[in-house]
Amino acid sequence: MTALPPSRVEHPVPLVDLSRLDEDILAAAESRFSRLARSGAFTFGEELEAFETEFADYCGSGDCVGVSDGTNALRIALEALGVGANDEVITVPSTFIATVEAIASVGARPVLVDVDPETRCMDPGRLAEAIGPRTAAVVPVHLYGRPAPMDEILEVCGDIPAVEDAAQAHGAAIGESRAGSFGVAGCFSFYPTKNLGAMGDGGAVVCDDPALAATMRSLRHHGADLSAANRHVRPGSTARLDNLQAAILRLKLRRLDSWNDDRRAAAERYRSLLRGLPVVLPRRDPLEGREVFHLFVIEVDERDRVLAELRQRGVGAAVHYPTPVHLQPGWRWLDYHGGDFPAAEALARRTLSLPIFPGITPEETERVADAIASAVTVRG
Ligand SMILES: Cc1ncc(COP(=O)(O)O)c(C=O)c1O
Known part of the structure; x- marks a missing residue:
């Protein structure tokens, strides 16, 4: 992986920015x-x-x-x-x-x-x-x-x-x-x-x-x-x-509803920006509009490579959660094993949380989407 020119990482997009409070x-x-x-x-x-x-x-x-x-x-x-x-x-x-x-x-x-x-x-x-x-x-x-x-x-x-x-x-x-x-x-x-x-x-x-x-x-x-x-x-x-x-x-x-609206708007932008890419978007809730996107979590192949590329491009992506509870060292006493919860284990391997917070700008979501497009596109 070659390092990107500094201009590309000049304005990093954090996972969460708490400093943008009104x-x-x-x-x-x-x-x-x-x-x-x-x-x-x-x-x-x-x-x-x-x-x-x-x-x-x-x-x-x-x-x-x-x-x-x-x-x-x-x-x-x-x-x-x-x-x-x-x-x-x-x-x-x-x-x-x-x-x-x-x-x-x-x-x-x-x-x-x-x-x-x-x-x-x-x-x-x-x-x-x-x-x-x-x-x-x-x-x-x-x-x-x-x-x-x-x-x-x-x-x-x-x-x-x-x-x-x-x-x-x-x-x-x-x-x-x-x-x-x-x-x-x-x-x-x-x-x-x-x-x-x-x-x-x-x-x-x-x-x-x-x-x-x-x-x-x-x-x-x-x-x-x-x-x-x-x-x-x-x-x-x-x-x-x-x-x-x-x-x-x-x-x-007093601001919570409007902040949640902001999160939903950012989620909609991600949905349209990422359409057509080989990523799994969060499934739409049948009662759409009522989720509050604490995190916007996609699923991708080769998650750790994609995560590393995003970070290199200044995108503060993260993983929630890389290890499911039953495979955490402190919880072996529960006596579960790898393979016991296939859906949770697949999510732990594939999920990627993208930056989302009230006040995230359209330019920032675009920058994140561009970085994903480039990371998931197979190079010939
Ligand atoms: C799903 C879930 N449960 C419980 C907690 C625990 O909350 P706290 O960190 O305030 O103890 C958190 C947050 O950290 C959480 O995300």
């Missing part, structure tokens, strides 16, 4: 930060309460509990549902490792089912085969911002609680219902690069059950009795969402 958001954030810094209200407080109300409304849920991050959102939701030792929780091998970490952290065993290669989300047919007497919960993942097929999944679940991993799907919807509002609990991460990102770590669980929400509020704060000081009614931990982060999230929540 100036008015930054100005408002600074003024909230300085007000809160002077007030000393860092944990709990008005901003947290207001954000919880606003985010619950946004998701179409009755309640929201702000927590420290997405992993703790999943952990606390499972714990509040009483999931623990000797239980099994079913999820997918194509996800960020945090999904299984949260399951294992409550003492339960993650049981994996393969994904549907079309949706890249949980295959409801495989879920039906995996449910057993110890299944205490099911965790579908709305991967890359595309909602998992929740109607089918919930039908298969019956009475078994579904806890959605919506860390990549703020604002995604099926029909009129938003991600997070389908299962008994919906778990979100506000890691900075997420569609709704904090300026640091953050997370939340939305639900419709006041008793479940109260248990989660207690669990995020040392198992406290919420109505009596210094009384601890269960073993909990420190897992709160800061008041400062809540203030930032409130500002950004």
Whole structure:
């Protein structure tokens, strides 16, 4: 591979550019930060309460509990549902490792089912085969911002609680219902690069059950009795969402829909720019327009070579995720093997995430598409 002339990489296209926040958001954030810094209200407080109300409304849920991050959102939701030792929780091998970490952290065993290669989300047919007497919960993942097929999944679940991993799907919807509002609990991460990102770590669980929400509020704060000081009614931990982060999230929540529109517009541009090339585009959702493209993920042959060429041309492509959960060294104890989940393993070999973020310009998507065209075109 020959090095490209410097002019070609002068304006690299990053995978995500967090610096393109609207100036008015930054100005408002600074003024909230300085007000809160002077007030000393860092944990709990008005901003947290207001954000919880606003985010619950946004998701179409009755309640929201702000927590420290997405992993703790999943952990606390499972714990509040009483999931623990000797239980099994079913999820997918194509996800960020945090999904299984949260399951294992409550003492339960993650049981994996393969994904549907079309949706890249949980295959409801495989879920039906995996449910057993110890299944205490099911965790579908709305991967890359595309909602998992929740109607089918919930039908298969019956009475078994579904806890959605919506860390990549703020604002995604099926029909009129938003991600997070389908299962008994919906778990979100506000890691900075997420569609709704904090300026640091953050997370939340939305639900419709006041008793479940109260248990989660207690669990995020040392198992406290919420109505009596210094009384601890269960073993909990420190897992709160800061008041400062809540203030930032409130500002950004107002922009979320338009930012998601931006992502969808960029995805449409990629679809037309990449048409005719030997790449597999994300399959269109039958409920088109409701996915939120946390990532725009294509599939290509010789993925690692294509990735290297893109990077050489200044395109910040990446892979989510090169190793499925069951083949990660720390998760061999689950006793799965190569070949157990063919769809997840094929995706791990072939997927390539292209730059996408609110504010990505048509010129940038064109530059990415040109680089792909040149990388996937066989030279004679
Ligand atoms: C699918 C998925 N689940 C869970 C998490 C965990 O979130 P956090 O990093 O905030 O703990 C993430 C994000 O990192 C994620 O992408």
